[in-house]
Amino acid sequence: MGAADITAQLEAALLKAFPIPEYATFFEVGDATGGRHSRWADAVSMACWPSRGLIVTGFELKASRSDWLREKKSPTKSSAIQKYCDKWVLVTAPGVLLDGELPETWGHMELSGSRLVTKVKAPVLTPEPLDRPFLAALLRRAGQASEALISTRVAEATEEARKRANERAEQEIKRRTEDRAVAVAAIEEFEKASGIRIQSYQAEEIGRAVAALMRLRSSAEGWNGLTKIADNLAQLAESARTVHAELDAIGATENTEA
DSSP: OOOOOOOOOOHHHHHHHHHHHTTTEEEESSSSSSSOOEEEEEEEEOOOOGGGTTOOEEEEEEESSHHHHHHHOOOTHHHHHHTTTTTEEEEOOOSSSSSSSSSSTTTEEETTEEEEEEOOEEEEOOOOOOOOHHHHHHHHHHHHHHHHHHHHHHHHHHHHHEEEEHHHHHHHHHHHHHHHHHHHHHHHHHHHHHHHOOOTTTTTHHHHHHHHHHHHHHHHHHHHHHHHHHHHHHHHHHHHHHHHHHHHHHHHHHHHHH
């Protein structure tokens, strides 16, 4: 996964940790607008509820160790915006920050799954009052924060829909697999009981023969009807044998008289 993808994950996790309407979060905030800006913060969030203290928190987002080492070489780089913030926090992917590297005035949050975990609580600073150039820079990024939030929500909804579709597909595959197992077991039982092995080219013929037997079985006479038919045929055969014997006797008498 590239640095851009990891940064996007960090931004999405930051929006979860500082959600609307409790917070207003802005990305890539300068210390002023136009040609006056000289430094950038990766993100700035302001608590909007009095219960949250109405504090301003600045963030540096680092997706890789090399990115953090570059930042570490310029420790005063963040001061242009940090001076307006009550807290300053480094937000990283796992393994970016090593022990002993975090400045004393910074906090640290690390990505874990899709959420941020606080590793080092940020100390409370003594910020300068917000000036108009910095306020303008914040407001300029308001629309971008909304777009990022919408993109995050769309991505989450898409992922959830994909998971549900996969679950339904797995359930359908399981159901069909179970149905197939039942069908195979029934065929094997039929073949064992009948001594007939069902081949693809014989399937229709065997099916029709079985259907004919089942229709006969379910008819009004059923198997009892077959018994009656057999009895009738036996009686008819006996009658035929009697008639045949009588005819033979008559023929013998006629031959004697002649």
